[in-house]
Structure formats: structure tokens, C-alpha cells
Amino acid sequence: MAISTSRRLCSWGADDGSLILQSNDERCPLASDWSPWSHQPVCLEAQAAEDHDSESVSADCVFTLATFRGNQGISVITTPDLAISLAEYFDDSRVSPGLRGQLARTGQNREDEKAAYELRDLPGRGKGVVAKRGFAERETIMVGFPVLVIRLDFINGDHYPERQKRSMMNTSDGSRVNHNCRPNSFWRYVNSNMAMEVVALRDIRAGEEIAQSCKG
Template sequence: MHGLSSTMAFFRLSSPAIFWVPFLAIIFYPYQILGHVLDPSTCSSPNHHSLIAERHHGLPTCPLPIDEESAIDTGSWAPWKRRPYCVEPFMQDADVGGPQFCVYAFEPFRGAQGGLSIVTMPVLAATLVNSLDDSVVPPKLRDHPSSSLAAAEKEEEEEGEEGNRTAFAIRDVPGKGKGLVAQREIRKWELVLVDYPAMLAHMDLFDVVGAETRQDLLERALKQLPERQRGELLSLARTHGGEPIEDILRTNIFGVELGIEIPHLGLFPIASRINHDCRPNVFWRWSVRTLTVEVIAMRDIETGEEITQSYVPLGLSYEDRKEDLKNWGFSCACSLCTASRSERSASDKRRARLQHIYHELNEGATGKAELTADTIYGLADEMESLVREEKLEAQLLVHYGAVARAYMRAGKLEAARKYVELCEDLWVRYAGEEEDYLAGMHQLRHELSEREKKAAARENYV
């Protein structure tokens, strides 16, 4: 993977009709704002029990934050393997330091030979304790052939069984270094890879902590990992120069959220090797509850084809993509970017038209424009054609929502329901079982339900 790929676990909309995969903003969350999440007075027990000692007796439900000072005072830092090492950055234009950043280590994590290093605030580390235990990973993910939790079982199984065969292999890819290549046919919506982070680092680390101190924290985090895992991370690509671990982190990270949607950088032993393509064939989603990333096929992938994701928002024009990719330190050589000038121009026009259609539908949905049912039908039909021609099927998720709301506004509730159901199907496909990601879908269905109730009431009144 090249560049600062802070790709979200799911898609967000940054501007009309452009799906936002990266980019996570660096936001500072004061400790006081987070503190209420783990108010000591709400804990069922005043003592923090060892997660490792109680793996089979239930996990602690309200662990208190542990920093270096409290660990020294109490002589305990469970569930962490080592006593946290903490620094308190000095904030610009402030007379006091900011919240502490500490290095935490936990192992074994997601397999006997795995570990996890975290550089974050104590209160955020505490929110992760219940997610550290392997039992929180559902069987579908735990037993997937690519999962490190299935490694021991795989060694006992006969080699070559198609059902147990990993869908990909790590290979040299011309012009890209290492990458993931399909070693069998992969079908659309298939779960390609299950991976777990080896390192997580708060994004504010790059904003409020000095370079020397930051380097010290990151090196400590790396050294705390098991030797094999440390070697896997050190073998990842580097593009920016400078200190190795920071270069690797900036080059190969996934952008994930911990706590109350607080951005962190994540390094994954395998997923971090997925390279970029402007027309990707996989997407991925992150679960903070299980500390798991799932990589899923967006379309059929043939044997020998590279597995790719997009480092930039889907739907951008050629020039916008090229500009955004400068942040990643490379020029894209995908089939879309290396097409002839006339082909790129035609693609840009189709993408611009998609944005315009989305804008028109939203204008109709909000009442800023009066759209007839025939007009909405025509826009929806054109939109679907353009989406498929540009291979932007993921954008149907937001476009279907816009069509549904436009039909609601026009009073065509049967047509609206069709698009709500289409939208809902895609939400489930892309979001999986994470309830937080489905909030937008629930809101859309609620809007339709309310309009249908009002329509039924009017009919009964008449």
C-alpha cells in the first residue's frame, strides 16, 4: 500500500455524488469530553481485574483508564502486558499540557503468535478492553481461512481443499512492490480477507506531539510486538523517507475509529498490502467492537487479478484524482488513468453528470425544485446507466436514497418504497452487522413509514 491511506471502514459522502473513502480529519478531543464514557462512579467494581486471568469467567465491563502514574501507584496494569509508557504533550497557546498519550501492549491477540500495540489516550485504551478477547470475534470471521485465529486449525486440515483455501496470495506486483493477488476466482460480495491490527495510533499524535517524542512512542510500540509480527510490519512499503516506523505507518495505514468515532491510524499485517486502483474491486469495513477489518469483493475477481482498493474518493475526475494521489507519493497507472485523453474526458463528463443528477434529485427531495414522477424516473434511469458505465456501483447506495426521497416528496410512495428497499439491501451489503453504520438507513425507512401513515390517514378520513 502506498501513501497516507487513511481509508475509512465504510464509505462517507464528502460532496454530492462523491463517495468518500479517505480522508480522516485530525481532530483534538479533550480528555474531559471523553471522561464521561468511563466515569469511575459507574463501574460495578472498584478494582480492575486481569482480562487474561478471567478469560473464561466473563470480561470486565467497566475498566478504568490506566496511565503510567496509576500503574506505578497500584503496581498493576492489567490487562496490558507491560506498564504503559506515557508522555504529556505541551499544547500551543496553552499554559498546560494536553492529555497524555501512552503506549499499551496486549498479547496474545487474535492468535497465539499475535500482539497489539496501541498509542492513544488512557481513556480510549480502556474502552478497548472488552474488544481484546478473541471470543468477541464472530465465528464467520474467526474461522475464515485468512483469519489468524484459524491458523492452528488450518495446519491440521488437508492442504488444497477449496473451502479452506485462502483467496489470495502476497505477490510482487510490477510498479507497486508487494500486493494481494487472487489465486482463485472470487465472487462479488465474497469475504476475501479478515485481518486484525498489529498497531493503532491516535491521529493527534502527528499534530500535538513533537517529532522526537512521537518517534520514541512509535518505536516503543513496534518493539513491544512479537518478533514475527514486528518483522511483518517492517517489511511493509516505505515512500516518504525519514524514520522507518513513521514512514511505514504513513505509507500503509488504514484510518479507523475508536471510542466515540475518534480517528486512529491502523497497521494491519496483510490488509495494509492492498494497493490502489481508481476502479477498485474490494471495499472494507472496520468493527471497533471486534477490532476486525473485513475486506469484501465489490465485483467478481478473476484468478491472477490484483486485489485493489481506492485511496481517493470514488467518482472524482482525472485531475482531481491525480491531485489527491500526490498525498500518497505516487502517480496512478490504473487502466482509467492511463486511458487516452479522449477516453478520460468522456469518463470525466459522465462523472460530472452523475454529480449533477444527484444534485437535481436532492433539490427535488428538499422541495427546492419541483420534480414530476416522470422526471425522477428519467433521472434514476440515467443515473443507473452512468454508474454502471463508470463502474461506480458503490455510489448506488447514496443515489438510491436520493431517488427514494425525491419520490416521497412527489407523493409517489410505492416508487419510493422500491428505492428504499434497494438502498437497504446495499446498506446491509456494505455495512454488515454494525448497527452504527445503519443509522442513515433507519432514518430513510422512518421517513417513508411516516409518509405512508399520513397517506393512509388521509384515505381513511375521506
């Protein structure tokens, strides 16, 4: 239940863990800058915690880092405390430069001639992903990073139409990897660097379509 309050927790890294946002202000007043964020966080109406009294409030804020993973960028909608706990995952040194250079929308390196794969129209299958070079078994073919992270209980997915749900779960180029009963790749999520990867299940030749198991 939304409550009216003159105090909202809306901060990043304050000494006491919080800064006070007045009820007539919609933005989070941070000390001198918004490090590590690239934009000033914007906060929503504070919500009463279900297992606490009415004085206990949790304000959700939008935290944005435009330089995340090679300037792909990311926004996080969560409470300040949870945002602080996520900070280490935004360190680009966790990810190799080659993987960091893959774009969210194209999934390819910034220079097309260095792209490891391409999207093609395939007979009878619509669009698909085709290797432009060979991949060794267990080699990472493509990687995708999130552009939006939302606290699970912030939204109720049941309220969204099916088309919007599919859009929210879309993994750009990864969604173009077709299914096959004889797959040559598999998915994995790497929690330490927030990456969704497509990995070679076996050696893949240049010109081969990249496909995953039809059993998921």
C-alpha cells in the same frame, strides 16, 4: 506544556479510576496484575490539560496486549481513561476464527495451503495480490488489524518525514492490492472489531488479481 508533578494518573481499572505514579517512577503500579494487558504499562511525562488548571494532568501510557487477534498483538498509547473505554474492542470473540487467524505481516492463514490469496510479481505492476480460490460477491478477502493505536493529539504527523508517514499508514498485504479502472474489490473499516477489510465487489475467480478502484 510538560509540567513537573509528584502525581501522575497512570492506571488500569482502579476503583476510583486512577492510581498514583510517583514522579521518580517510570512504570504504572497496577493492583495485582495488568489485566487485560499482557505487559506492565509504561507511562510518559504528564501533560497539563489545555482547558484546565495546572493541577489537572493527563499522563499517556503504553498499553500492550500480546494476544490481540490471534497473538498478532497491539500497543495503545493513550491516557488510562481512554484505554479503559477501548477494552471491549480487544475481545477476540468479536472476530471469527478464520479472520482472526490472518497474520498482520503476511495477511494469510497460518497454514500456507489454506491461504486464500498470495502475493505475486506481476508483469508491469510489481507485486500484486492474486486469489488462490474463488470469492463470492461481498465476501471478505483479507483483513488487517492495527498493531499500534495512538491518541490523535499525542503526535504531530507534520514532524515526520514522508517515508515514515507512509510506513505508519502501511497495511501490510493490503498495500499490495493494486488499483484498476475495473475493480473487483473495495475497502471498508469495521469499527466494532477494529478491522480493515478488503471485500469482493463481485464474484472473483481463482487466479484473478484482486484490485481496487483507482478513485479510492
